[in-house]
Amino acid sequence: MKLINEYFSGLLVFFTSPIMYGCISEVSLVLPHNNRKVVIEGLLTDEVYDKAFQESHLRESEGNYVRLSYSDPVNFDDPLAIYPGTSNYTRDQSSPIRNALVWISDDLGQIDTLVADSAQNEPFIGYYTPRKLICGAGRTYILNVRIENDLYWATAYMPKVPIIDSVTSVYVKKPIEKFSGYLPVIYFRDNPSTVDYFMPKVVVVPSYTDAETPSFPHFNSGIGGRIWNYNTLSDTFLPEYVSGLTLKLGTTSSSYFTSSLELGQTYDACLFSLTKEAFDYYSTLIGQFESDGGAYKPTPASAPTNIKGGALGFFNASSASVKRFKVE
Helix, strand or coil, X not given: CHHHHHHHHHHHHHHCCHHHHCCCCCCCCCCCCCCCCEEEEEXXXXXXXXXXXXXXXXXXXXXXXXXXXXXXXXXXXXXXXXCCCCCCECCCCXXXXXXXXXXXXXXXXXXXXXXXXXXXXXXXXXXXXXXXXXXXXXXXXXXXXXXXXXXXXXXXXXXXXXXXXXXXXXXXXXXXXXXXXXXXXXXXXXXXCCCCEEEEEEEECCCCCCCCCCCCCCCCCCCCXXXXXXXXXXXXXXXXXXXXXEXXXXXXXXXXXXXXECCCCEEEEEEEEECHHHHHHHHHHHHHHHCCCCCCCCCCCCCCCCCECCCEEEEEEECEEEEEEECC
16 A cells, blocks of 8 residues: 555656646747858750740749749748738748859850849749750750859750650549549650660640640649649669550659549640759659658658759759640
8 A cells, every 4th residue: 555655646746746837948940041052943955935925924934944042031030021022922932042143055155144034023033044045955054153252053964855655544543532533654765775864744735835736844834733743763674665654743742642634634744854963853852842751751861962162952954755645
């Protein structure tokens, strides 16, 4: 009985101790503003599209561009801040860099000084777009960025990409009916003598474009919704002729959310070439997007960069193969 009394007395002391009531201290979750980095996001493809249309309809982020920002957000302390110079809330958290000098050259001697964003309000502040640069597979591009007295540079090779022969769709039935749906299936001839890397994508054809010709940029377009429209593919285990590869529509952070094609809708199936460097970069981003930080999906390391001079980000050049199809 004495032993039991001593046991409950110990519990009483434990549950009535100050530890259980808690000593509450305020902890600031605001990270320091110092040590911010320049972030450079550069993209070139050999797709032909109407730059003037993209500009006038505020779609410059879908085409070829270089975007400059800082690693700390513009509304660091206030998530409901109004974007400077506008009446809009900040949908885009990046702090843009204006008045930089940006130019791209290639191994054929082309030089193009990029034009600062035409849309002078959020979310396109910080974009710089080429006007005369003509890109092609098998060529190397050099990016130079001068921000005040600092110079950053990067080199990107644009690998060739296989031509998509045809695209079909298949209905995939899953145990839970609401996750069932149509997925795209592509056919193409791969080069067996090299190890190649790709970014496959499926993009909804917008109503403003010609129904017969893929005439809009695809790399940063997608199927929308809660899917991040990026996926990577290595041909290490692919046969010489890929006779029916079912494509994943993108990446999601939720294992309970899937996306499928809509019956009767027209899409463009795309295959973009990637270097091994770009493959590693986008694969890391996808891993970060999919990670929940748990024991089985821990947060991966930071994404690699090919930017020299101390900046974060990546400069990528991809050749594109596009095939239009309708889900029937």
